[in-house]
Amino acid sequence: MTGALEVRGLTTRFETRAGPVTAVNDVSFSVAPGRIMGLVGESGSGKSVTGFSILGLIEEPGRVTGGSVLVEGQDLRALKPDQMRRMRGRKVSMVFQDPMMTLNPVLRVGDQMSMAVRVHEKMSKRAAWDRAREALEIVGIPAPAERLKAYPHQLSGGMRQRVAIATALLHRPAVIIADEPTTALDVSIQGQILAEVRRLADETGTAIVWVTHDLAVVSSLADDICVMYAGRIVESGTSEQVITAPRHPYTKGLIESVPSLHEPGRKLPQIPGSTPQLLNLPTGCPFRPRCPRATDICATEPPRLDTDGRHVLCHHPLETT
Amino acid sequence: MLGYLVRRLAQAVAVVFAMSVIVFVGVYAIGNPIDVMIDPGATQEIRAKLIEQYGLDQPLWQQYFVFLANVAEGDLGTSMVYNIPVVDLVFSRLPATVELVLVSVTIAGVVGIPAGLYAGYRPDSIGAKAIMALSVLGFSVPTFWIGMLLIMAFAVNLGWLPSGGRGDVGEVLGLHTSLATADGWSHVIMPAINLSLFKMGLLIRLTRAGMVEAMSTDYVKFARAQGLPDRQIVFRHILRNISIPIVTVFGLELGSTLAFAVVTESVFNWPGVGKLIIDSILQLDRPVMVSYLIMVVILFVLINLTVDLIYARLDPRVRLKGGA
Amino acid sequence: MSDTATTTGGTLAVPSAAPAETRATRLRNFWSDYRRSPVAVVSLAVIVVLLFVSFGAPLVSPQDPYDMAALDWMDAFLGPGTVGSGGYVHVLGTDNAGRDMLSAIFYGLRTSFVIGLSAGALALTIGICVGLTAAYFGGRIEALLMRIVDLQLSMPAILLALVLVAVLGQGIGQIVLALVVAQYAYFARTTHGAATVERGKDYIEAARSTPLPTRRVLFRHLLPNVMPPLIVVATVQVASAIALEATLSFLGVGLPLTEPSLGSMISNGFKYIHTDRYWLSIYPGIFLMITVVAINLVGDQVRTVLDPRRSR
Numbered sequence: 001m002t003g004a005l006e007v008r009g010l011t012t013r014f015e016t017r018a019g020p021v022t023a024v025n026d027v028s029f030s031v032a033p034g035r036i037m038g039l040v041g042e043s044g045s046g047k048s049v050t051g052f053s054i055l056g057l058i059e060e061p062g063r064v065t066g067g068s069v070l071v072e073g074q075d076l077r078a079l080k081p082d083q084m085r086r087m088r089g090r091k092v093s094m095v096f097q098d099p100m101m102t103l104n105p106v107l108r109v110g111d112q113m114s115m116a117v118r119v120h121e122k123m124s125k126r127a128a129w130d131r132a133r134e135a136l137e138i139v140g141i142p143a144p145a146e147r148l149k150a151y152p153h154q155l156s157g158g159m160r161q162r163v164a165i166a167t168a169l170l171h172r173p174a175v176i177i178a179d180e181p182t183t184a185l186d187v188s189i190q191g192q193i194l195a196e197v198r199r200l201a202d203e204t205g206t207a208i209v210w211v212t213h214d215l216a217v218v219s220s221l222a223d224d225i226c227v228m229y230a231g232r233i234v235e236s237g238t239s240e241q242v243i244t245a246p247r248h249p250y251t252k253g254l255i256e257s258v259p260s261l262h263e264p265g266r267k268l269p270q271i272p273g274s275t276p277q278l279l280n281l282p283t284g285c286p287f288r289p290r291c292p293r294a295t296d297i298c299a300t301e302p303p304r305l306d307t308d309g310r311h312v313l314c315h316h317p318l319e320t321t
Numbered sequence: 322m323l324g325y326l327v328r329r330l331a332q333a334v335a336v337v338f339a340m341s342v343i344v345f346v347g348v349y350a351i352g353n354p355i356d357v358m359i360d361p362g363a364t365q366e367i368r369a370k371l372i373e374q375y376g377l378d379q380p381l382w383q384q385y386f387v388f389l390a391n392v393a394e395g396d397l398g399t400s401m402v403y404n405i406p407v408v409d410l411v412f413s414r415l416p417a418t419v420e421l422v423l424v425s426v427t428i429a430g431v432v433g434i435p436a437g438l439y440a441g442y443r444p445d446s447i448g449a450k451a452i453m454a455l456s457v458l459g460f461s462v463p464t465f466w467i468g469m470l471l472i473m474a475f476a477v478n479l480g481w482l483p484s485g486g487r488g489d490v491g492e493v494l495g496l497h498t499s500l501a502t503a504d505g506w507s508h509v510i511m512p513a514i515n516l517s518l519f520k521m522g523l524l525i526r527l528t529r530a531g532m533v534e535a536m537s538t539d540y541v542k543f544a545r546a547q548g549l550p551d552r553q554i555v556f557r558h559i560l561r562n563i564s565i566p567i568v569t570v571f572g573l574e575l576g577s578t579l580a581f582a583v584v585t586e587s588v589f590n591w592p593g594v595g596k597l598i599i600d601s602i603l604q605l606d607r608p609v610m611v612s613y614l615i616m617v618v619i620l621f622v623l624i625n626l627t628v629d630l631i632y633a634r635l636d637p638r639v640r641l642k643g644g645a
Numbered sequence: 646m647s648d649t650a651t652t653t654g655g656t657l658a659v660p661s662a663a664p665a666e667t668r669a670t671r672l673r674n675f676w677s678d679y680r681r682s683p684v685a686v687v688s689l690a691v692i693v694v695l696l697f698v699s700f701g702a703p704l705v706s707p708q709d710p711y712d713m714a715a716l717d718w719m720d721a722f723l724g725p726g727t728v729g730s731g732g733y734v735h736v737l738g739t740d741n742a743g744r745d746m747l748s749a750i751f752y753g754l755r756t757s758f759v760i761g762l763s764a765g766a767l768a769l770t771i772g773i774c775v776g777l778t779a780a781y782f783g784g785r786i787e788a789l790l791m792r793i794v795d796l797q798l799s800m801p802a803i804l805l806a807l808v809l810v811a812v813l814g815q816g817i818g819q820i821v822l823a824l825v826v827a828q829y830a831y832f833a834r835t836t837h838g839a840a841t842v843e844r845g846k847d848y849i850e851a852a853r854s855t856p857l858p859t860r861r862v863l864f865r866h867l868l869p870n871v872m873p874p875l876i877v878v879a880t881v882q883v884a885s886a887i888a889l890e891a892t893l894s895f896l897g898v899g900l901p902l903t904e905p906s907l908g909s910m911i912s913n914g915f916k917y918i919h920t921d922r923y924w925l926s927i928y929p930g931i932f933l934m935i936t937v938v939a940i941n942l943v944g945d946q947v948r949t950v951l952d953p954r955r956s957r
Binding site for chain 3: 336344457458460461462463464465466469470472473477484573576577581583584587588598599602603610614617621625
Binding site: 055057082085086087088089090093094096098101102103104105106107112115116119120164167168170 | 543544547549
């Protein structure tokens with residue numbers, strides 16, 4: 001089976017004044033058409049950089065230094081910059097966290113969307129405008145023709161995020177990277193958008209990489225989960241596997257600290273310590289200093305263990321029963 | 322919206338009125354114009370007669386009200402040097418200044434905005450650094466000296482262009498302007514470049530700053546994620562956004578171009594309003610000074626008002642706030 | 646760096662600088678940041694040299710150009726490098742009165758610095774007072790003061806100075822006064838802007854709720870925090886004061902010809918522009934340009950170093 005998106009050994013580094021930083025370290029995963037993959041991690045774990053790396057939008061002083069990104073079997077990393085640009089929006093697209101910022105405040109919604117249509121397909125302005133209207137309809141925006149004439153500030157936050165999603169969907173891309181698209185929204189709106197995204201993935205067959213720090217959101221939405229820590233994927237598997245039977249101590253800590261996934265009335269456990277500085281990571285397993293199961297061997301590179309289609313990066317994984 | 326407009330207009334009138342008092346008192350505190358105008362050997366009789374003729378024997382507040390009453394009738398007084406009505410004098414000089422300012426503002430915009438866009442788009446490139454270095458020069462080196470260098474190079478040494486004055490006036494679309502003749506252009510180009518340098522430096526910095534800021538915004542990243550080429554992102558997304566501050570400052574600076582025209586017109590002996598005001602200051606021609614200054618105040622108030630309106634036009638957020 | 650930081654959602658959080666900084670370390674940090682631009686270092690050196698030759702003009706210049714007895718009409722219009730009747734080389738030539746150009750430039754530069762620095766210092770002081778008063782008291786006082794400041798800012802400084810000099814007459818004192826009136830508004834606006842931001846912060850509220858006298862809150866608490874932007878404005882304003890004075894003198898409304906000034910020297914040389922006596926206007930102009938540009942470049946670098954958003 002070829003996935004809509006297959007990432008293999010992706011590595012992205014930043015040359016900072018204090019030294020090189022590996023923000024994305026040998027990341028591999030694949031997403032099948034119509035599936036939603038939750039890429040979970042704390043802020044600073046490299047999950048957003050992974051998204052930008054897939055789209056080839058890493059800016060100086062950062063650089064993708066290794067690995068491959070296959071979209072429908074085609075390696076994006078082998079493309080020239082202009083060919084890569086033609087892939088963006090058409091084959092792989094992205095939605096951002098803050099809907100207040102992602103739309104240009106001084107251009108009408110319709111102008112922005114029709115620009116995005118016409119960059120990949122030759123058509124008249126009017127036809128592009130029609131396409132934009134259809135896209136708004138698909139994401140459940142009422143009175144789409146009028147919304148097109150509106151400026152972004154005239155729309156609510158949820159509406160704006162729907163516009164952004166509709167824009168990303170214009171060319172029915174194989175993959176959409178959604179970078180925390182509901183974090184900035186009210187919880188009620190968040191639920192609506194999640195339901196909408198689930199439906200869209202099923203109907204259009206678009207594979208979605210849902211980047212988030214919110215395990216609660218992912219557990220209800222995603223088919224699969226990858227957990228990132230300090231630039232690496234430390235655990236992956238289906239949502240059910242990862243949530244009900246985590247194998248990495250970090251994942252377990254993460255799940256236990258989510259209120260909604262936790263028995264009410266008991267004290268909420270926390271992971272001790274804080275997110276490591278990427279500049280000076282400990283040797284071996286980066287989670288070692290915070291891990292309750294750590295031993296001396298953890299100072300060496302943790303092995304990658306594969307079982308039942310899931311994998312974990314750990315010397316002392318939790319046993320599944 | 323209407324209430325806002327009325328309030329702004331009332332404010333503008335108050336400002337003009339207050340400034341007219343300040344200007345009037347200020348200018349009338351300078352020396353005695355009679356001493357400059359007449360032959361020192363003239364009799365006391367002639368002196369007294371002239372003083373009376375110009376109303377200089379009356380108290381200052383009375384002179385002011387006479388002045389105001391005359392202004393209301395469109396009479397700004399008579400130049401003591403040229404002996405013609407100030408209104409006629411200024412209007413005879415205005416076309417020269419307007420054409421100079423127009424050409425120089427065009428040059429500043431046509432060169433400055435693309436240069437600033439480029440410098441902001443590739444801020445670390447050598448080209449960008451050269452552009453910024455030039456903008457520092459345009460910004461800080463006194464206008465008059467650059468003007469002098471231009472004359473030395475292109476008029477004196479190379480002999481390509483005339484060193485000063487306005488060229489032949491032609492007629493185009495019913496307008497009498499030196500921009501209608503080749504001779505006119507050969508005269509206007511050097512002073513116009515001279516006048517544009519400061520504004521160009523300012524525009525470059527402004528555009529670059531806006532560009533650098535815009536390049537890191539989410540809407541640019543989002544546009545990139547849709548596969549828009551940089552050319553479209555710059556010209557359709559960013560330019561529209563940063564044009565708001567650019568238009569604002571540009572409008573405000575239009576006024577200062579007029580002020581700098583004083584310097585440039587003196588250097589290039591350009592027969593415009595700026596040269597007129599310098600001459601009138603040197604010759605203590607009070608009516609011309611007062612009228613010029615009050616006209617400048619009115620102009621500034623008008624420019625401020627217009628910029629606010631354009632601002633509202635360009636930024637939909639402002640427009641809606643005003644409309645609500 | 647700042648843009649990647651947003652891209653990566655704060656991935657590259659580099660540890661922030663050490664806490665308790667003393668004044669000495671702050672100064673050392675400032676200098677080590679400043680040093681990063683070679684152009685700015687050279688500019689600073691140039692300014693130091695110019696300050697030395699101008700304020701030490703009587704010591705370093707071969708001639709006192711404003712001692713009429715020392716001038717000889719026979720020396721008029723000597724080209725650069727010619728030996729005159731004084732028996733020494735006129736490196737930059739002589740002017741129409743037989744003055745040694747180099748000496749005249751040093752003396753003229755001194756006038757420029759005196760005017761630029763005193764106008765800058767006075768405008769700074771007045772501007773700080775106006776800006777702080779407005780920001781501290783707020784309400785009507787603030788509205789009135791800032792309205793006046795804004796009105797003045799919308800008028801170009803050159804126009805204002807031109808009129809003032811016309812009203813006040815010629816001379817160093819009058820020029821300084823005109824420049825101060827034309828420029829204090831920039832400082833007032835900057836102070837007010839920075840102080841309004843600071844005003845909202847907790848520490849000012851805290852200081853106000855103690856029985857400290859108003860003046861003390863203003864100068865001990867508010868002022869140090871609005872200083873960085875003011876330093877930048879001050880450098881730029883000194884340069885523009887020098888340029889303005891030269892412009893006014895060039896237009897004939899600044900300093901009288903008897904006062905040594907770069908502007909009046911250039912104005913004088915401008916009369917000979919159609920002859921081959923280029924040195925009369927070119928050299929004073931070059932010194933003027935170097936001075937103004939060097940000060941501006943220093944100001945630019947100071948701005949970069951003091952910019953709180955800077956992370957490079």
